[in-house]
Amino acid sequence: ELKVEQNPLFLSMQxxxxxxxxxxxxxxxxxxxxxxxxxxxxxESLFVLLSNGAVKQEGRLMASLDTKxxxxxxxxxxxxxxLSATYxxxxxxxxxxxxxxxxxxLLVSP
Amino acid sequence: NAGVxxxxxxxxxxxxxxxxxxxAQDMxxxxxxxxxxxxxxxxRLIHYSVGAGITDQGEVPNGYNVSRSTTEDFxxxxxxxxxxxxxxxxxxxxxxxxxxxxxxxxxxxxxx
Numbered sequence: 356e357l358k359v360e361q362n363p364l365f366l367s368m369q370x371x372x373x374x375x376x377x378x379x380x381x382x383x384x385x386x387x388x389x390x391x392x393x394x395x396x397x398x399e400s401l402f403v404l405l406s407n408g409a410v411k412q413e414g415r416l417m418a419s420l421d422t423k424x425x426x427x428x429x430x431x432x433x434x435x436x437x438l439s440a441t442y443x444x445x446x447x448x449x450x451x452x453x454x455x456x457x458x459x460x461l462l463v464s465p
Numbered sequence: 466n467a468g469v470x471x472x473x474x475x476x477x478x479x480x481x482x483x484x485x486x487x488x489a490q491d492m493x494x495x496x497x498x499x500x501x502x503x504x505x506x507x508x509r510l511i512h513y514s515v516g517a518g519i520t521d522q523g524e525v526p527n528g529y530n531v532s533r534s535t536t537e538d539f540x541x542x543x544x545x546x547x548x549x550x551x552x553x554x555x556x557x558x559x560x561x562x563x564x565x566x567x568x569x570x571x572x573x574x575x576x577x
Binding site: 359386388396397398400403405443445447450451452453454455456457458 | 496498500505506507508509510513515521523524555559563564565566567568569570571
């Protein structure tokens with residue numbers, strides 16, 4: 356059974372700092388997703404990582420995938436308040452059935 | 466394109482009542498799915514469909530039924546609502562070949 360673990364579960368950081376969110380998963384998969392969710396809202400797609408070694412960047416966020424280590428990272432560069440949200444990783448468990456991590460609640464303060 | 470739409474946005478049910486959550490997409494996606502999100506948790510897959518006439522169970526299917534008579538629509542039926550089904554429900558469809566999952570705005574359901 357596929358298990359997905361994110362850490363940390365909660366991250367409080369100052370504006371301008373860098374940090375990384377980790378997503379580990381327990382069985383082989385070649386597709387991993389990162390989403391952002393604001394309170395009371397739906398999920399916003401950030402990245403779709405489709406192969407080993409995939410790296411994608413959008414603004415201050417960069418995601419990577421190491422399928423051999425079963426690890427994905429979401430790196431935040433020079434955080435700003437607007438990045439405050441909950442971030443989820445989700446792993447394709449086969450047939451596009453996504454298994455989600457429990458989320459990382461990010462709070463960026465001045 | 467409206468993307469993925471869901472109705473209603475909010476619903477309150479009494480225990481034992483039944484209802485249908487509606488989901489529609491206008492992107493001609495074959496794959497659609499239903500998830501539930503409980504407080505402080507990630508989403509869990511309820512049911513999914515790989516095309517019209519084909520559905521299968523996800524991780525937490527008990528108490529829910531689905532059918533898929535058209536590519537566009539994928540309704541979720543609660544047969545006899547229970548307080549444990551209080552949750553936020555999201556419908557999603559999968560784009561190909563991007564493999565991007567598009568989520569609807571969600572339905573917040575409370576069962577008393």
